[in-house]
Amino acid sequence: MANGPMDRRAFGEQPNRPSGPVGGQGSEYTGRYVILLDPSNQESGLNALRSSADIASVERVRGTETANVAELLERPDISVHFEDLAAAVVEVRPEQRHALVTTAETENSIIAAEPERMVYASPITAPQQAPTEFFPAYRSDEEVVARQSKAEAAAFQGPAWDEQNTTWGLQAIRANISGMTGRDVKIAVLDTGVDTDHPDLIRCIEETASFVQGESVEDVFGHGTHCIGTAAGPAKPQTGPRYGVAPDARVLAGKVLDNNGSGTDGQILAGMAWAVARGARVISMSLGAPVKPGELFPQVYEILARRALERGTLIVAAAGNDSRRPGRIDPVNRPANCPSILAVGALDKAMQTAFFSCGGINSQGGEVNIAAPGVDVHSAAPGGGYQRFMGTSMATPHVAGVVALLVQANPNASAAELKASLLSSAFPLMQPIRDVGSGLLQAP
Structure with missing residues (x-):
C-alpha cells in the first residue's frame, strides 16, 4: 500500500x-x-x-x-x-x-x-484472603488460582500498609502528598459505565454516554465504577480512606462494555471519538483481549492513538491479566500493545510484579511501559459502597489520575510531553523492564 x-x-x-x-x-x-x-x-x-x-x-x-x-x-x-x-x-x-x-x-x-474483535473485562473466583480479580471472560483460570495456598495468598498481600486515611496505592505513588489535585482536567474512562448516584462520585462526573445498545450508562458490573473511583474519587469520601488519585478532575464516563463486561472494537472507537471530541486529556481503558507470542499490534488502534496524541489526548490501557507467574508470563494484551498507547502493569503491596500481570514478551509496542498498584485496591462500588479488586485494570486508572495531576502542573504540555514526564519520573524497580517498564508510577 x-x-x-x-x-x-x-x-x-x-x-x-x-x-x-x-x-x-x-x-x-x-x-x-x-x-x-x-x-x-x-x-x-x-x-x-x-x-x-x-x-x-x-x-x-x-x-x-x-x-x-x-x-x-x-x-x-x-x-x-x-x-x-x-x-x-x-x-x-x-x-x-x-x-x-x-x-x-x-x-x-x-x-x-x-x-x-471482542474486548473484555470480567471477574473470576479469587483465592482465599485475596480480593476479586478481573480477567478476560474467555480465559477462566479458576482452578489455577484456587490452588494457591493460604500462605501464598498471605505473602501476595505484601507488607502491612496503614490505610486508615489513604489507600496503599495512593501512598505508593505519592499522590497523597502531591500538591496537585487534577482540578478541572478531563479524564475519560471507557469501561462498564458508572454508578451515577454514588455519593463519592456525583461531583466528579462531567458527562456520561453509553455505546452499548439497550443499556444505560449505569454500572451493573462494577468494573467502571471502581476504575473511576481510583482515578478521581474525592479527597474526603463518605467513609473509609481516600482512594482517588485526582480528586478535583472531571470524568467523562463512557460505557463501552456491556453489563457482562464484554464489548467490541466499534464500541471502543465510538468512546474514543467521544472522549477526544469532549476534550479529554487522558483516556483510561481497563479492557482488552489476549494476543499470541509474536503477534503484531493492531494498526487501527495504533494510528488512532497517534492521532489522539496529536490532538492532546494520551491513552493508557491495561497490560492484561493472563500470566500465572512465576511459571507463565503472557504477552501484553491488545490494544495496550500499541506503541502509542501506554501499557500499565500491576504491582502488589510488596512492590513485586503481580502474578497475573502480563509482560513485554512481544516487541514493537508489546512492552510494559510503567507499573502501578493493582492488588487489593480499595475503591467505589455500585450501590454507594466500596470494594477491593485486583488486576492491571486497577493499576491503569492510577496512571490516568497522575496524568491529570501532570496536566494541572503544566497545562500547556502536549500529550507526548505528558507521556515523557510520566515515564521519566517513575521510580526504578528491581524487576526486569519486561515486567515494570520505567518503574513505579509517581505523582508530581
Whole structure:
C-alpha cells in the first residue's frame, strides 16, 4: 500500500458475526471490519468499498454525537463512519469479504482494514484472603488460582500498609502528598459505565454516554465504577480512606462494555471519538483481549492513538491479566500493545510484579511501559459502597489520575510531553523492564 507498511495478517477473513449476546468462548471476532481511512480523502475509501465490496449503507457520526451510536453499531444494514477519527466499522456479507480485503490492499485512501474483535473485562473466583480479580471472560483460570495456598495468598498481600486515611496505592505513588489535585482536567474512562448516584462520585462526573445498545450508562458490573473511583474519587469520601488519585478532575464516563463486561472494537472507537471530541486529556481503558507470542499490534488502534496524541489526548490501557507467574508470563494484551498507547502493569503491596500481570514478551509496542498498584485496591462500588479488586485494570486508572495531576502542573504540555514526564519520573524497580517498564508510577 502507498500509505506505508502494514501487518498483512490483518486482512484475514473471519467467522460470521455471532448472534445473541456478545462475549464468551468462541466469539473473538464479530464478522465486521474496522477500516482506517486517509483523513484527507475519507470519501474515496468508502466509495471504493461500496463499489467493490457492496458494504452496508454508511451512517456518518461525529464525536460529539452520542444519541443513536449504540443502535447504529448493532444494525446489520448499517456501516458506521466516525468522521472525527477517519475510521469506520463496516458490515459486509461473507461472500464479499475477499473483495473488501483486496480493495483495502490496493486503495490508497484506505490505510488499514482489520477484523473487528471482542474486548473484555470480567471477574473470576479469587483465592482465599485475596480480593476479586478481573480477567478476560474467555480465559477462566479458576482452578489455577484456587490452588494457591493460604500462605501464598498471605505473602501476595505484601507488607502491612496503614490505610486508615489513604489507600496503599495512593501512598505508593505519592499522590497523597502531591500538591496537585487534577482540578478541572478531563479524564475519560471507557469501561462498564458508572454508578451515577454514588455519593463519592456525583461531583466528579462531567458527562456520561453509553455505546452499548439497550443499556444505560449505569454500572451493573462494577468494573467502571471502581476504575473511576481510583482515578478521581474525592479527597474526603463518605467513609473509609481516600482512594482517588485526582480528586478535583472531571470524568467523562463512557460505557463501552456491556453489563457482562464484554464489548467490541466499534464500541471502543465510538468512546474514543467521544472522549477526544469532549476534550479529554487522558483516556483510561481497563479492557482488552489476549494476543499470541509474536503477534503484531493492531494498526487501527495504533494510528488512532497517534492521532489522539496529536490532538492532546494520551491513552493508557491495561497490560492484561493472563500470566500465572512465576511459571507463565503472557504477552501484553491488545490494544495496550500499541506503541502509542501506554501499557500499565500491576504491582502488589510488596512492590513485586503481580502474578497475573502480563509482560513485554512481544516487541514493537508489546512492552510494559510503567507499573502501578493493582492488588487489593480499595475503591467505589455500585450501590454507594466500596470494594477491593485486583488486576492491571486497577493499576491503569492510577496512571490516568497522575496524568491529570501532570496536566494541572503544566497545562500547556502536549500529550507526548505528558507521556515523557510520566515515564521519566517513575521510580526504578528491581524487576526486569519486561515486567515494570520505567518503574513505579509517581505523582508530581
